[in-house]
Amino acid sequence: MEQADKKLMKDTVTIKTSHVFPPDANHLGTLFGGKLMAYIDDVASISAIKFARNLVVTASTDSVDFIKPIRIGDAVTLKAMVTWTGRSSMEVFVKVTSEHLLTGEKSIAALSFLTFVALDDNGKPTSVPQVIPETEEERWLNETAELRAAHRKVRKQESKDLAAFFSNKLNNE
Template sequence: MEKRTVQYSKSIQTRLVLPPDTNHLDTIFGGKILAYIDEIAAVAAMKHSNSTVVTASIDSVDFVSSAKAGEALTLEASLTYTGTSSMEVYVRVTAHDMIHNIEKLTTESFLTMVAVDEDGNPVAVPGLRPETEEEIRLFETAPARRESRKNRSRTR
C-alpha cells in the first residue's frame, strides 16, 4: 500500500455555537466538543483509510479555553501516525469571535481510530508520509504517546 500524506485526509469543519449547546455560563458543553472531535477524527481517518472506522480511544483532551454562544468553532483533524489498522488523529479546535475578530485555541485532542470491515474486523491502512516540520514532529513523538496509551490500558 502506498503511503499517504497528512494533507490527503486533513479535515476541517466549522460550527456555530448556539444557545442550546451552552451551559449556565453561556459556554459550550464539554461533551458537545467531545462529540464534534470524535466526528471530525472519524472523517479524517475514513478519508485516509477508505474504510469504516471505530474509535478505539480518546487518548487526551485538553480544554484550553471556552467558547461562547455566537462564536464559530473550527475543528481541524490530521493524522499523525498509522499502525497496521490503527490511526492516531490530532484534533485542534479554535473559537472565533466574529464580531471582534478574535480567535483562540479552545481544545486539543489525540484519538486512536481503527479501520474495520463490514464484520467489524480490523483492516490494514495505508502508511503516513509526513512532510512539514510539525507533521514530522507529531509523527516522531507518536510512539511515545502509543506507549503511554498501552501503559494506561495495562493498569486497568
C-alpha cells in the same frame, strides 16, 4: 513499501466549523464539553475514514485538553488529521479553535488525540497505509506519536486491570 501503501498526512485533513448557539452552551454561557467531544469524534472519524478508505471505530479518546472556553456567539473550528499509523490503527490529532465573530480574535480552545481502528467488511481490523508527514508541524506530530502510543498501551492495561477489579467486585456483591 509501494506508493499505495503510503498517504500524505495533508490528504487526511478534515475541517468542521459550527456556530455556538444558546442550546449548545452550559449555564456559564460556554459550549458544553460533551458537545465539543462529540464534534471532535465526528471530525476525527471522517479524517480516519478518508485515510483508511474503510469503516473505522473509535478505539480510544486518548486526550482532550480544554484550554479556553468557547462562548455563545463564537465560531468553533475543528481541524483533524491522521498523524501516525500502526498496522490497523491510526492516531488522529484534532486542533480546536474559537473565533469571536465580531472581532475576528482567534484562540486555541482545545487539543485532542484519538485512536481509530480500520475495519474490513466483516468488522475485523484491517491494515492501513503508512502516513507521510511533509511540514514541520506534521513531522513533529508524527515523530512524537510513538511516545503517545507507548502511553496509550500503559493506560489501556491499567484500564483493563481496573475493569477486572470492578468486575470481580460486581460479581461478589
